[in-house]
Each structure stands twice: as C-alpha cells, then as structure tokens.
Amino acid sequence: MKLAGRVKSLSSSPTLQITNKAKQLKKSGVDVVSFGAGEPDFDTPQYIKDAAVCALQQGMTKYTPSTGTAALKEAIIGKLERDNLLHYRPEQIVVSCGAKHALYSIFQVLCERGDEVIIPAPYWVSYPEMVKVAEATPVFVGTGEKDGFKITPKKLQAALTKKTKAVIINSPSNPTGAVYTKEELLEIARIAAKEDIFVISDEIYEKLIYGDARHYSIAGLDKEVYKRTFTVNGLSKAYSMTGWRIGYLAGPKEPVEKISNLQDHSTSCPNSIAQAAAVTALEGPDDFVNKMRDEFLKRRDYLVERISNMKNMSVFCPQGAFYAFSNISRVGLDSVTFAARLLDEARVAVVPGVGFGDDKYIRLSFATSMEQITKGLDRIEEWVRKL
Ligand SMILES: Cc1ncc(COP(=O)(O)O)c(C=O)c1O
Numbered sequence: 167m168k169l170a171g172r173v174k175s176l177s178s179s180p181t182l183q184i185t186n187k188a189k190q191l192k193k194s195g196v197d198v199v200s201f202g203a204g205e206p207d208f209d210t211p212q213y214i215k216d217a218a219v220c221a222l223q224q225g226m227t228k229y230t231p232s233t234g235t236a237a238l239k240e241a242i243i244g245k246l247e248r249d250n251l252l253h254y255r256p257e258q259i260v261v262s263c264g265a266k267h268a269l270y271s272i273f274q275v276l277c278e279r280g281d282e283v284i285i286p287a288p289y290w291v292s293y294p295e296m297v298k299v300a301e302a303t304p305v306f307v308g309t310g311e312k313d314g315f316k317i318t319p320k321k322l323q324a325a326l327t328k329k330t331k332a333v334i335i336n337s338p339s340n341p342t343g344a345v346y347t348k349e350e351l352l353e354i355a356r357i358a359a360k361e362d363i364f365v366i367s368d369e370i371y372e373k374l375i376y377g378d379a380r381h382y383s384i385a386g387l388d389k390e391v392y393k394r395t396f397t398v399n400g401l402s403k404a405y406s407m408t409g410w411r412i413g414y415l416a417g418p419k420e421p422v423e424k425i426s427n428l429q430d431h432s433t434s435c436p437n438s439i440a441q442a443a444a445v446t447a448l449e450g451p452d453d454f455v456n457k458m459r460d461e462f463l464k465r466r467d468y469l470v471e472r473i474s475n476m477k478n479m480s481v482f483c484p485q486g487a488f489y490a491f492s493n494i495s496r497v498g499l500d501s502v503t504f505a506a507r508l509l510d511e512a513r514v515a516v517v518p519g520v521g522f523g524d525d526k527y528i529r530l531s532f533a534t535s536m537e538q539i540t541k542g543l544d545r546i547e548e549w550v551r552k553l
Contacts, residue, residue: 172298172299172301173299175298176295176298176299177295179291179292179521184202184505184509184515184516184517184518185200185202185203185204185515187509187515188200188202188509188515191509191513196513197513198509198513198514198515199513199514199515199534199538199541199542199545200514200515200534200538200542201514201515201516201517201529201530201531201532201534201539201542202515202516202517202531203531203533203534204340204408204531204533205402205403205406205408205533206403206406206408206458206488206533207533207534207535208406208454208458209406210405210406210407210410211405211406211447211454213446213450214405214407214443214446214447214450215443217442217443217445217446217447218439218440218442218443220442221438221439221442221443222439226438226439226442227438227439228438229434229435229438230435230436230438230441231435232426232429232430232433232434232435233259233260233261233425233426233429233435234259234260234261234414234435234436234441235261235438235441235442235445236256237441237442237445238261238412238441238442238444238445238448239256239259239261240256241444241445241448241449242254242259242261242414242416242448243255243256243259244448244449245448246383246397246416249372250369250383250385250386250397251383251386252383252385252386252392252397252416254416255419257419257422257423258416258417258418258419258422259414259415259416259422260414260415260422260425260426260429261412261413261414261436261441261444262412262413262414262415262429262433262436263411263412263413263433263436263437264400264402264411264412264413265368265370265398265399265400265402265413265414265415266292266413267411267413267433268396268398268400268413268414268415269292269293269296269366269368269398269415270296270299271415271425271428271429271432272366272396272398272415272417272421272425273296273297273299273300273302274299274300274425274428275421275424275425275428276300276331276332276364276421277297277300277301277302277331277332278300278301278302279301279302280302280303280329281300281302281303281329281330281331282302282303282304282305282327282329282330282331283297283302283303283304283305283330283331283332283333283334284305284307284317284322284325284326284330284332284333284334284363285297285304285305285306285307285333285334285523286306286307286309286315286316286317286333286334286335286336287306287307287308287309287522287523287524288309288315288339288341288342288491288519288522288523288524288527289306289334289336289522289523290336290339290340290341290368290522291521291522293334293336294306302331303329305325305327305330306523307321307322307325308523308524309321311482311493314344315339315342315344315482315491316344316346316350317333317335317354319353319354319356319357322354322357323357326357326361326363330361330363331363331364332363332364332365332366333354333358333363333364333365333366334366334368335351335354335365335366335367335368335384336367336368337351337367337369337381337486338371338372338374338375338379338381338484338485338486338487339371339486339487340370340371340487340489341489341491341517341519341522341527341529342482342484342489342491343482343483343484343485343486343487343488343489343490343491344482344484344485344486345375345379345380345381345485345486346382347380347382348380348382348387351382351384351387352387352388354384355384355387355388355390355391356388356391358391358394358395359388359390359391359394362394363394364394364395364396365384365385365391365394365395365396366395366396366398367383367384367385367395367396367397367398368398369381369383369397369398369399370398370399370400370402370403370413371403371486371487371488372399372404373403373404373452373455373459374403374404374455374458374459374462374486374487374488375459375485375486376459376462376463376466376484376485376486377463377485379485379486381486383397384397385397385416393418394418395417395418396415396416396417396418396421397415397416397417398413398414398415399413399414399415400412400413400414401413401444401447401448403487404447404455405447405454405455406454406458407440407443407444407447410437410440410443410444411436411437411440412436412437412440412441412443412444462488462532462533464536465488465532465536465539466483466484466488466490466532468536468539468540469481469490469530469532469539469543470483470484470490472543472547473490473492473530473543473546476546476547476550476551477547477550477551478494478496478497478498478550478553479492479493479494479496479497479546479550480492480493480496481493488531488532488533489529489530489531489532490529490530490532491519491522491524491527491528491529492516492527492528492529492530493526493527494519494526494527494528495526497550497553498553499553500518500520500525501518501519501520501524501525501526501527501528502518502520502525504516504518504528505517505518505528508546508549511549512545512546512548512549513545514542514545514546514549516528516529516530517529517530517531
C-alpha cells in the first residue's frame with residue numbers, strides 16, 4: 167500500500183506507548199507504578215463540570231463558530247490581559263481541540279517544504295512530528311543542564327539560516343521543567359524580530375511554576391515580537407481538563423485567518439459543551455490550580471531529593487510543569503533499555519529520554535500520588551543499586 171510521503175517517518179508518541187503498556191499491565195493485575203502520566207492526577211473541579219451539565223441542559227449541543235464561541239474568545243482575551251499583559255482582538259484568537267491541535271494548525275499554515283523550524287532539545291515529542299507533517303525540517307539545537315536546558319541567544323543565532331521560519335519556545339518545558347527568565351526571553355525576542363522569524367510560544371504549563379520562577383509571555387515583551395508570535399495555551403493542565411480537548415492560540419491576524427479557514431474544513435469547531443465549561447474555568451478563581459501546584463511542589467521536592475541520593479542517578483530540578491528529567495548516563499544503559507528493563511524487572515514505568523531528544527535521560531512525571539511516588543522510588547532505588 168502506498169501512503170503519502172509526508173507521513174512515512176511519522177512515529178507514534180513514546181509517552182503514550184509507555185503509559186499504555188503500564189496501563190495494560192495494571193489491568194492484567196500487575197502492580198505497576200507509573201511515572202508516565204502526561205496529565206494531572208486531579209479530577210476536573212466540580213463547578214466546571216456543573217457548567218458543562220448546565221450547557222448540555224440548555225441545549226448548547228450544536229456547531230459553534232469554527233474558531234470558538236464569542237463568549238469563550240472573550241474569556242480568553244480577558245485571561246491573556248490579566249495574566250500575560252497581552253492584548254488581542256477576537257479575530258486573532260482560535261479555539262481548538264487542545265493546544266496540540268492549535269500547534270498542528272500553526273505549522274500547517276506557516277510551513278512548507280524547504281522551511282526550517284528551530285526546536286530546542288530536549289523537546290516535547292510532538293513538535294518534530296508536527297513540523298515534518300507540514301513538510302518542513304526540524305532543526306534541533308541541543309541544550310543541557312549547564313544552560314538550564316534553555317536555548318541561548320548564541321545557539322539560536324548559530325542555528326539560523328535563510329530557510330528558518332520559526333523557533334519554538336516551551337516554557338515551562340516538557341520534559342525538563344525549565345522556565346525562561348524575562349531577560350532570556352527578551353534576547354530571543356530581539357533575535358526573532360531582527361531575523362524576521364516567527365516564535366511559537368507553548369505556554370500550556372504556565373500555571374504550574376515553583377519557587378522564585380515566574381512565567382512571562384514572550385509576545386508581551388516587545389512590540390516587534392508580538393507581531394510574529396503565536397501564544398499557545400489551553401485548559402488541559404491548569405484545570406485538569408485533558409479529556410475535554412480545549413486549547414487556543416493567539417497571534418497575528420493574517421495567519422490566524424488561514425488557521426481559521428483550515429479549522430472550518432477540518433474540525434468544524436471544538437466541542438460546544440467543553441467550550442461552555444472552559445468559559446467558567448477561565449473566568450473562575452485560581453484556587454484549584456494553586457492547590458494543585460502546592461501539591462506538585464511537595465512531590466517535586468521529595469522526588470528530587472530521593473533521586474539525587476540514588477546510585478549513579480541525578481536529576482534536574484524542574485522549576486515548572488510536573489516532570490523531572492533524570493540523568494541516567496552513569497548507569498550505563500541507553501534510555502530505552504533502562505525504561506524497558508525497569509518496567510520488566512521492577513514494575514516501574516518511566517519515559518525514555520530518546521523520544522525527547524536526549525538518550526541520557528528518563529522522564530518521571532510526578533502527576534501521581536505521593537504514595538505511588540514513594541513506592542516507585544523505593545523500587546527504582548533498589549533496582550539501580552543492584553545493577
Ligand atoms: C508541551 C506541551 N504542549 C502541548 C500539549 C498539548 O496539550 P493539550 O491537551 O491542550 O492538547 C502538551 C500535552 O502533553 C504538552 O506537554
């Protein structure tokens with residue numbers, strides 16, 4: 167069977183692979199501890215669920231405008247003004263089926279064959295695949311613990327070519343939890359404006375930030391970069407609404423218009439009931455996310471402390487999101503072998519770093535209970551000690 171060339175090298179998500187395998191094992195009665203989760207282990211708050219029930223009862227069960235209801239766009243505009251000091255008009259906003267869908271549409275509209283997109287590595291697994299489906303070329307720029315897993319202006323400048331279309335900035339980052347400072351973002355903004363490239367700013371973990379770190383939206387730091395930036399966010403992580411599939415983008419009018427046309431012909435609109443619930447979420451208080459963040463912080467501190475004391479293991483202390491990126495290079499196994507053996511021999515699921523662009527690491531999600539974290543870390547400690 168001859169399939170389209172552009173999907174030939176498309177791979178499945180390694181994050182989903184390992185979590186699915188762990189789920190299957192659990193289902194068959196095996197006591198597996200999973201550090202694979204890419205979603206908060208909290209239920210969606212009741213008042214948001216109630217809003218969905220109310221929308222359902224009021225008959226909000228039909229197509230909405232393809233880029234989202236007027237009410238949700240207003241709520242998003244209000245959120246971006248309040249939290250991010252960003253000013254957008256409704257025609258600059260597209261509500262989509264999750265932030266993932268928003269990102270997918272951006273690459274479809276911006277990129278074509280011959281274009282390059284700069285992706286700081288380690289990266290979220292879907293970026294390179296989305297770029298490739300848009301027939302563009304991902305250009306990876308390696309970062310390490312020494313530079314806090316962040317692309318430096320020098321490295322960005324060195325990666326630029328005439329073909330560069332865009333750079334992706336993901337702060338807080340999945341998988342490392344790195345958070346860019348205002349000064350670091352300003353430098354990137356200046357380069358993007360000078361070189362006339364787009365910035366795709368994935369801010370989905372914005373509300374999950376620890377300690378002194380603060381979130382800044384790059385689009386708000388410089389007038390020139392605002393014109394070239396797509397700010398991407400969504401409800402999945404902050405409100406524990408991963409299954410509701412509501413994300414959004416805000417950006418320059420002309421490409422956003424094309425994304426809107428693309429959405430007309432691909433999804434028609436995001437789910438109407440979920441959109442109504444999203445208005446309630448965005449206009450409501452931050453109490454839920456603050457409580458969740460406090461819990462994640464406790465888990466992060468515990469996990470970092472434990473791994474730092476394990477034989478041949480170390481970990482980068484994440485400033486945001488709910489993942490810890492742990493260096494396994496001294497163990498002497500590549501990340502896939504490490505993860506496969508750990509699952510088989512100690513019944514603990516972690517995600518191999520190779521899928522994120524660094525084979526010397528594994529990713530552990532702390533979006534699971536303290537009890538599971540303790541049990542899983544006990545098992546890892548014992549397993550690495552015996553290796
Ligand atoms: C960095 C990053 N961006 C985007 C997404 C997509 O989120 P959504 O559920 O809104 O599609 C994820 C989900 O794991 C993510 O980790």
